[in-house]
Amino acid sequence: MKTFAALALLLAASLASAQQPDRTLTLLQRLADAPGPPGAEEAVRAIMVPEMKPFITEPLRYDGTGSVIAQQGTKGPRIMIDAHMDELGGMVRRVTPNGFLTMQMLGGWLDQALVDQRWIIIGSKGPVHAVTGIRDIHIVPAEERTRVFSRDSLYLDVGAKNAQEVFAMGVEAGDPVVPDSPFTVMNGTQNYLGKGWDDRIGCAVLLEAMRRTSAMPHPNQLFYVATTQEEVGLRGAKAASQLVKPDIGIAIEGGITGDTAGAHPEESQVKLGAGPGMFLYDSSTIPNRKLVAFTRAAARSASLPLQADLVQGYGDDSAEMQASSGGTPTINLVVPVRYTHSHNGIVNRQDFDRTVDLVVAMLMKLDAAAVADLRDFTPKP
Structure with missing residues (x-):
């Protein structure tokens, strides 16, 4: 009888554990679903700030663009860990007399990714659902059926008959627009579908690394920075860097995979589910070679x-x-993402977890001597 009771208690405990919400999964969903195109990151910032506050040792700071600067520690090298809050989106440009809207795209969109998509306009009275329409196959001439239509030919349809109905919805020129693509766990796998993984996945890495290092001794000043307006020119990072004055910079981003149908080997070598990535080159940065070696060594040791x-x-x-x-030694670490800069991207949970592990391992190995070596370019005799 006692054995049966013990088994029953064990089963009950197991079921209770299985029903516990996955804190990380919940965080990823909240971040992915939050609207935050460049210059309108309020909803994302509203998630980041309360998540950061329990783990800071100094008051939160903000730069003039709205980036959030969270600090751990007051002595030692200044390490800046960066992820950007904004996602690709748009802005209402004009409301036409017959109730359609034109859109100014924000960030690097492909024209072929814009047609027949759902969008959400962040209006003064709340979210307004819209769609970029598409011409009907029955009336499009044969020679146009394979054409990519330019963004300037597209209109947002909010279901209005005229401009007055649009204005009554709380929509006007300048209102932010974001993709409408809810977070989804893909068919019981460890792959997650959603919008804005560039760079909400980086924001989640930043928060989890911050949570872990808050309980670990380290000889550094860690500045966890959630920046704004990356997609339109790295503007928040410029302002935040002027405030932080980092000795070392670690950017955390959504990477690009080369494991999809039709991919070319020279475009990307990264695979989903194969772990974090490190950029050796991109159009904006060539990383510090010593920091590249340091990152590889940290990955091996862990x-x-x-x-x-x-x-x-x-x-x-x-x-x-x-x-x-x-001049600051920097590295760009990435969580691989399939289909970046579109409505529907895919990330892998194990890639996320391992990226957090790598960032923490690097931060624990950095100290004054290591930072001095990374910044030393004196020719060796």
Whole structure:
């Protein structure tokens, strides 16, 4: 009888454990679903700030663009860990007399990714659902059926008959627009579908690394910075770097995979599910070679896989950190993402977890001597 009771208690405890919410999964969903195009990051900042506050040792600071600067420690080298809050989006440009809207795109969109998509306009009265329409196959001439239609030919349809109905919805020129693509766990796998993984996945890495280092002794000043307006010119990172004045910069981004149908080997070598990535080159930054070696050594010591890639046509916040404080050694670490800069991207949970492990391992190995060596370019005899 006692054995049966013990088994019943064990089963009950097991079921209770299985029903516990996954804190990380919940955080990823909240971040992915939050609207935050460049210059309108309020909803993302509203998630980041309360998540950061329990783990800071100094009051939170903000730069003039709305970036959030969270600090741990007051002595030692100044390490800036950066992820950007904004996502690709748009802005209402004009409301036409017949109730359609034109849109100014924000960030690096492909024209073919814009047609027949759902969007959300952040209006003064709340979210307004919209769609970029598409011409009906029955009336499109045969010679136009394979054409990519330019963004300037597209209109947002909010269901209004005229401009007055649009204004009554609380929509006007300048209102932010974001993709409408809810977070989804893909068919019981460890792959997560959602919008804005560039760079909400980096924001989640930043928060989890911050939570872990708050309970670990380290000889550094760690500045966890959630920046704004990366997608339109790294503007928040420039302002935040001027305040932080980092000795070392670590950008955390959404990477680019080369494991999809039709991919070319020279475009990307990174695979989903194969671990964090490290950029050896992109259009905005060439990383410090010593910091590249340091990152590889940290990954080896922690038994973590590390993918390396060179990507053209890609820029990130490490460029602004690198140009600050008289020149700062920087590295761009990435969580691989399939289908970046579109409505529907895919990330892998194990890649996320391992990226957090790598960032923490690096921060624990950095100290004054290591930072001095990374910044030393004196020719050796």
